[in-house]
Amino acid sequence: MTDDQRFGLNRRVRLEGPLRLDSRVDLAPVEIAYETYGTLNADASNAILICHALTGDQHVASHHPVTGKEGWWTRMVGEGKPIDPARHFIVCANVLGSCMGSSGPASIDPATGLPFAMRFPVITIRDMVRAQAMLLDHLGVGRLLAAVGGSMGGMQVLQWVATYPERVGSAVVIASAARHSAQNIAFHEVGRQAIMADPKWRGGDYYGAGDPPSAGLSVARMAAHITYLSEEGLTEKFGRQLQARDAKSFGFDADFQVESYLRHQGIRFVERFDANSYLYITRAMDYFDIAEEHGGTLATAFKGTATRFCLISFTSDWLYPTAESRRIVHALNAANAHVSFVEIESSFGHDAFLLDAPEMNRVVDGFLRAAS
Amino acid sequence: MTDDQRFGLNRRVRLEGPLRLDSRVDLAPVEIAYETYGTLNADASNAILICHALTGDQHVASHHPVTGKEGWWTRMVGEGKPIDPARHFIVCANVLGSCMGSSGPASIDPATGLPFAMRFPVITIRDMVRAQAMLLDHLGVGRLLAAVGGSMGGMQVLQWVATYPERVGSAVVIASAARHSAQNIAFHEVGRQAIMADPKWRGGDYYGAGDPPSAGLSVARMAAHITYLSEEGLTEKFGRQLQARDAKSFGFDADFQVESYLRHQGIRFVERFDANSYLYITRAMDYFDIAEEHGGTLATAFKGTATRFCLISFTSDWLYPTAESRRIVHALNAANAHVSFVEIESSFGHDAFLLDAPEMNRVVDGFLRAAS
Known part of the structure; x- marks a missing residue:
């Protein structure tokens, strides 16, 4: 049995759709490239979705087919790590609009037989999340034990809770924000x-x-x-x-x-x-502003949520600074959500979440072990 | 009498040179486009040199010939302003390497009759200052009452003191740094x-x-x-x-x-x-590091200086943050220099020094009135 079989590496699914996008365009079919690690348990209660950042991909803990480098988050995902295929059924999908196998501008437009290029519809973070929900349906995952992501991955996690509140048990949002700032x-x-x-x-x-x-x-x-x-x-x-x-x-x-x-x-x-x-x-990231979808008040997006939240920021991250995480925490507090927040000292800036960060791993591990 | 005659607007001088550059190239001739405002007094003791920023020019308080906009620092320079043609002989020259009339890559290379383009020698902030010194010699200004500049202008001011300590009575360094950081x-x-x-x-x-x-x-x-x-x-x-x-x-x-x-x-x-x-x-700005020229210790550059210093930074300037001004102040303190330092509250970032900043004007006005 190869690694690709034992784990679910380099998988791709073509879902009929259509997927109704925020732009009101119907996208069909919807192709999603993804990987899974570990096994879904009998009551499908151990699934963790990992959402990747702007230039990330589904190869969270497997070798990248082009660069040959190891996965982008092997510090977090793997045997003995906070997200562990021995305990979790881990899903990571290339986001809609990207170029690692999921539908995007390089995909063939069935109407013309040519690449979509700029004729691909403009998508949003919510559209990415909708496509991931279609994938989870396909995989037989109703409710996620947890959704986890850093940077744009964290935006997807927040969007998951706002769009499918009943499907996310726990949410881990690292070095992220609930909106894109002017800068x-x-x-x-x-x-x-x-x-x-x-x-x-x-x-x-x-x-x-x-x-x-x-x-x-x-x-x-x-x-x-x-x-x-x-x-x-x-x-x-x-x-x-x-x-x-x-x-x-x-x-x-x-x-x-x-x-x-x-x-x-x-x-x-x-x-x-x-x-x-x-x-x-x-463009999807720039359009992102969860409060906007909820009358301008971020707390409204999370009103009545039963999801447990874990937020992590890094002191030297000036792209999505701690203030943006605090803003989310305040909204979650106002929504009476269960939330823990840690700001971690680091000089590595925004990239800190991709690097060796023992405190981040301890926090995520502890948080996920208490998840159910 | 036109404004151009009454003030010394739109002037240009061709100095024979050669100017020995830091690159060990001899540049000749050296053309300098400049403007003067006010009149040099009998003992030539009222001259103020204004040094401009990266994309600035000599039109500090006159209309820009291309855009038609008013000068870039009319808030600081003019009748009743801290730098006042009624009291001061004000000189502002286009820096070497720029494109508003001073020698730069667009100038004609006398050796070929064609524009230098990338055959123009790479220059440094010190080279810019050397060219300004040649201009002041030409204008009959030995010692400056003050040298004043923001951003790259402030770098030139620091370089003036380091290179020609006896020629600068007072130095005003705004929103600047003594070196370019990695960022x-x-x-x-x-x-x-x-x-x-x-x-x-x-x-x-x-x-x-x-x-x-x-x-x-x-x-x-x-x-x-x-x-x-x-x-x-x-x-x-x-x-x-x-x-x-x-x-x-x-x-x-x-x-x-x-x-x-x-x-x-x-x-x-x-x-x-x-x-x-x-x-x-x-490139000149990136090469800039005054300490490097002085054995790696900034204080050495200002050892024994008789120049009075005024440093100003702005709270929200992240290009040349307050820490860089403080670093200069510490070096000046170590060199037993006369120095005053003010950090001004502003949300306008680095650009604050070009905008309406009454506190900056008050500080500069008070400092210059005590100069001699």
Whole structure:
């Protein structure tokens, strides 16, 4: 038995749909690429959904097919980890709009036989969650023991509770927010403009040319990457250290290590990600504002909820700072929800949730062990 | 008598040089575009040099020839203002490497008769200051009553004291730093990569084509502009407000006001600024680290200084945060310098120094009135 069989790696399902999107467009069929780890127990009570971030994917604890790197959250998911296939039935699906096998702009439009490109409907975080609910129906999971996610994954978790309150026993929301701020939108808009300014973007119809807008997407990634790190983290890691050479070049090569690092981030990213998907998913995040769907009051979204919440933020995260988590906590308190909140000291900025963070693991482990 | 004659507007001088640059290249001739306001008194003791920021220019209190807008610091410079042509002889010069008349990549290389483009030597903040010193020699100004600048202007002021300690009576350093941090460098590198990724950049040789890399420069400006504002300022000004339409478009037009604002900033900027100059000046800023020139200890740069210092920072400036000003103050204290420091409450981020800031004006006015 291969790993792919023993675990449910590299799976893909085509659901008939249609899925009615927030844009009022009906999407059909809906393809979802996903992985599962562990076994669903007899009463289907041990399922944990992991929601991934903007450029994440379903390979939460398996090797990425393009980069060959290990899964993006093996620190949290695996044997002896807080989310453990020995105890949990773990589901992680590529979000709608992405490029790792789920329906997105690179998918074939059945109406034309060509890639959707920018004809793919604009989607929302709620649409991603609806697609995940369709997948869970397909897998025979009614109620989740827990939904867990960081960054955009945390947004999906919040949206899960707001949209399907009876289906989420516990919610773990890490380094996230209940809305995108003006500054969040601004950074995403820079990334989108960088992609759309690349002549190779061709209005989105670059799939046939075999020459995608890598330069634009790389710049978008570089700008975003700065927001994933903290000023203090960058200073600790790079400071003003020059590359391995004696002195400044008095030219425009990467003199500083931080320049070289950023360029490398850009180059690596374009090998594994689709530029149009980047446009669609950033748009979904910018549209995200749970309060807006509930008369402008966040507490209303969670009124009467029986879901237990665990919120975690990191001190040096300036993309989704602690204040955004506190805002959620206050709303949950106002909704009389069961909520625990921890702010963890870290110099790694927003990326801290993807890195070694023993305190985060302890908190999530304790919270999930008390879940039912 | 026209304004241009009464004041010294739109002036330009060609100095023979050569100017020995930090890169060990000799630049000759050195052209400097500048303006003066007021009259140099008999003992040449009332001169104030104003140093401009990255995309600033010599039109500190006169109309910009391209945009037609009033000078960039009329809140600080003018009749009845802290820097007053009735009392001061005010000099403001376009920095070396810029594009408003001083020698830069768009200048003609006398060796070839063609624009330098990327063959212009890489310059430093110290080179800019050396060129200003040549201009002051030309104008008959030996010692400055004061050197005043915000942002990159503040860096020049610090460099003035470090390079020509006997020539600066008082130094006003606003919203600035004594070095560029890893995060500062990272943001600049994103901007440079955006420009160089634009096929119209053509390795810098775009001057003849009449079709400059506007898309890349615009993206660079958008990314930089976010760093000039604060998260709280963006939230106050734009929040998640949509453009004048009923609802989200579910498309990729500028739905949010902050998107539209950013795009506008990018478009306006490319009308007045040269992409290669943006590369050169950001490089100069990234190279800037006064301590490095003095054995790694900032205090050494100011040892024995007789210059009086006034430092001002703004609470919401995250580009050059208060901590960077404090670092300078500590070094000045260690050097037994005369220094006053004020942190001003503001939600306008780094841009605060260009906006209406009565407390800044009061502080600068009081400080300069005590100068001699």
